[in-house]
Amino acid sequence: MASLDPSLISGMPMFADFDQNALVAFVGKGHCHLVAKNHHVFSQDEEAHSFFLLLDGYVRVEQVRPGGEVIIVRYASAGELIGIAPALGRTTYPANTIAVVDCVVLGWPCSIWRDIVSRYPSFAAGVGQTIGARLQEAHDRIAEMATEQVQQRIANALLRLANQTGRKTEDGILIDFPISRQDLSDMTGTTLHTVSRTLSAWEKQGIVRSARKRIEILSGHRLVLIADNRA
Amino acid sequence: MASLDPSLISGMPMFADFDQNALVAFVGKGHCHLVAKNHHVFSQDEEAHSFFLLLDGYVRVEQVRPGGEVIIVRYASAGELIGIAPALGRTTYPANTIAVVDCVVLGWPCSIWRDIVSRYPSFAAGVGQTIGARLQEAHDRIAEMATEQVQQRIANALLRLANQTGRKTEDGILIDFPISRQDLSDMTGTTLHTVSRTLSAWEKQGIVRSARKRIEILSGHRLVLIADNRA
DNA sequence: TGCAAACGTTGAGCCCGATCAAATTGTCAA
DNA sequence: TTGACAATTTGATCGGGCTCAACGTTTGCA
Numbered sequence: 001m002a003s004l005d006p007s008l009i010s011g012m013p014m015f016a017d018f019d020q021n022a023l024v025a026f027v028g029k030g031h032c033h034l035v036a037k038n039h040h041v042f043s044q045d046e047e048a049h050s051f052f053l054l055l056d057g058y059v060r061v062e063q064v065r066p067g068g069e070v071i072i073v074r075y076a077s078a079g080e081l082i083g084i085a086p087a088l089g090r091t092t093y094p095a096n097t098i099a100v101v102d103c104v105v106l107g108w109p110c111s112i113w114r115d116i117v118s119r120y121p122s123f124a125a126g127v128g129q130t131i132g133a134r135l136q137e138a139h140d141r142i143a144e145m146a147t148e149q150v151q152q153r154i155a156n157a158l159l160r161l162a163n164q165t166g167r168k169t170e171d172g173i174l175i176d177f178p179i180s181r182q183d184l185s186d187m188t189g190t191t192l193h194t195v196s197r198t199l200s201a202w203e204k205q206g207i208v209r210s211a212r213k214r215i216e217i218l219s220g221h222r223l224v225l226i227a228d229n230r231a
Numbered sequence: 232m233a234s235l236d237p238s239l240i241s242g243m244p245m246f247a248d249f250d251q252n253a254l255v256a257f258v259g260k261g262h263c264h265l266v267a268k269n270h271h272v273f274s275q276d277e278e279a280h281s282f283f284l285l286l287d288g289y290v291r292v293e294q295v296r297p298g299g300e301v302i303i304v305r306y307a308s309a310g311e312l313i314g315i316a317p318a319l320g321r322t323t324y325p326a327n328t329i330a331v332v333d334c335v336v337l338g339w340p341c342s343i344w345r346d347i348v349s350r351y352p353s354f355a356a357g358v359g360q361t362i363g364a365r366l367q368e369a370h371d372r373i374a375e376m377a378t379e380q381v382q383q384r385i386a387n388a389l390l391r392l393a394n395q396t397g398r399k400t401e402d403g404i405l406i407d408f409p410i411s412r413q414d415l416s417d418m419t420g421t422t423l424h425t426v427s428r429t430l431s432a433w434e435k436q437g438i439v440r441s442a443r444k445r446i447e448i449l450s451g452h453r454l455v456l457i458a459d460n461r462a
Numbered sequence: 463t464g465c466a467a468a469c470g471t472t473g474a475g476c477c478c479g480a481t482c483a484a485a486t487t488g489t490c491a492a
Numbered sequence: 493t494t495g496a497c498a499a500t501t502t503g504a505t506c507g508g509g510c511t512c513a514a515c516g517t518t519t520g521c522a
Contacts, residue, residue: 063370063374065374065378067378067459067460069374069377069378071370071373071374071377071378073370086359087359087363088359088360088362088363088366088367089356089357089359089360089361089363089364090360090363094363094367094370114352117355118349118352118355121345121349124348124349125320126320128317128318128319128320129320129321130320131319131362131366132318132319132320132321132325133320134366135319135325135362135365135366135369136319136325138366138370138373139294139302139304139325139369141373142302142369142372142373142376142420143294143296143300143302145373145376145377146300146302146376146419146420147296147298147300147302147420149508149509150508180468180469180470181470182469186377188377189376189377189378190377190509190510191509191510191511192469192470193470193471193472193509193510193511194508194509194510196469196470196471196472197471197472197509199470200470200471200472212469212470212517212518212519380478380479381478381479411498411499411500412499412500412501413499421479421480422479422480422481423499423500424479424480424481424500424501424502425478427499427500427501427502428501428502430500431500431501431502442488443487443488443489443498443499443500444499463522464521464522465520465521465522466519466520466521466522467518467519467521468517468518468519468520469516469517469518469519470515470516470518471514471515471516471517472513472514472515472516473512473513473514474511474512474513475510475511475512476509476511476512477507477508477509477510477511478507478509478510479506479507479508480505480506480507481504481505481506481507482503482504482505482506483502483504483505484501484502484503485500485501485502485503486499486500486501486502487498487499487500487501488497488498488499488500489496489497489498489499490495490496490497490498491494491495491496491497492493492494492495492496
């Protein structure tokens with residue numbers, strides 16, 4: 001792996017108070033990896049030796065429950081920190097993280113975490129915000145599961161995906177990586193059958209267009225109405 | 232309010248690397264408040280001016296959703312930090328926090344947060360662990376709502392309450408503050424009717440003993456079986 | 463090229479838990 | 493002590509979404 005260009009990360013607010021030397025030094029301490037589609041970046045309960053920055057691609061973060069069920073915690077896209085176990089006071093990773101397309105990640109040993117956090121307030125603040133957002137999102141999902149119909153939950157999940165990882169196309173917003181009905185049902189706590197039926201119905205109404213492992217949102221507006229239980 | 236005894240907090244791991252002077256100085260910067268039962272410690276969306284340590288009592292942390300529904304995020308008991316908005320990169324509180332019994336809280340202005348966190352690694356680590364635990368708990372609840380029956384969710388909620396805030400009695404574990412069926416249904420995403428029926432059934436089987444706003448667990452063992460769907 | 467496995471669609475039936483309704487009991491304030 | 497209200501219990505009914513089942517389609521691998 002040739003030397004990495006610090007400009008890869010210099011634009012991120014998290015690195016605002018790294019000067020040029022610090023950036024070079026920090027990037028120099030990292031190891032760059034390619035992770036092929038469907039391979040793990042790291043695994044649940046594994047000793048957390050490194051934390052990572054996703055430079056390119058998309059990963060799925062999932063937890064396997066004691067009973068064997070799988071929930072999809074979230075999808076992460078380029079620019080996000082992943083595997084930040086040390087920020088949560090953990091020595092093992094809490095979840096599986098799997099590349100859904102070929103990915104590029106930059107990893108650092110957890111041993112340098114404490115030094116980085118204490119030396120660079122912008123980094124510490126960025127991590128705090130990241131975790132705060134994840135916590136809020138988790139509570140949003142709890143509230144959804146508690147109070148909303150399956151239709152609304154699926155609509156919300158699609159909207160979240162579109163916001164986090166969507167790519168604009170001619171006709172609407174395309175979710176830019178392969179995602180199956182089973183994945184959607186794991187995100188919304190329902191069955192793939194119901195997801196399939198729901199998407200079929202939406203497709204007839206022109207709200208989405210979907211194919212195998214591919215979903216495009218044609219009318220975000222109507223999807224928002226459904227999510228708010230107004231349609 | 233007379234001067235506070237630093238020994239109130241010196242035993243907590245979070246303050247492990249505060250020396251005696253630092254403890255005195257830190258406690259000295261705080262303001263002690265009594266919060267009467269059913270009064271807010273702070274309110275959702277309010278400007279976060281302070282963070283708090285709950286010295287005595289129990290508080291309910293709840294979020295009001297845009298649609299007006301209420302979810303109970305958790306109950307916190309003595310020794311826990313609450314209102315730590317700055318750790319999440321927020322300037323407002325994300326939730327209502329309400330005393331369920333008369334409480335004593337110690338509050339510090341958020342302006343000193345950054346200094347404390349950077350100066351005392353044990354504090355920063357403790358905060359990280361706290362947030363990590365909350366995130367994990369949120370994901371546990373998402374998984375429960377996605378995969379478990381109502382009975383199991385209620386059993387899990389009771390077990391969580393017992394772990395976090397239970398007090399041992401002769402016959403079992405008493406949940407040490409007033410909690411209504413409505414509260415339990417807000418925690419589990421069901422209706423108070425179902426909670427009522429379920430508790431009545433359990434009472435007949437000798438698993439719990441309950442009265443108005445009061446629940447005692449007689450057989451934690453059988454409750455665990457129900458939570459795991461083995462009974 | 464052909465096969466097997468994964469993915470997606472659709473239908474029928476039914477159960478769990480929500481909704482509507484109403485009586486009862488316990489608690490607090492006057 | 494008593495009235496008023498909040499909390500709880502219980503019954504009856506209804507419907508959304510899960511389960512079970514079968515079939516069609518695409519992908520990837522040999």
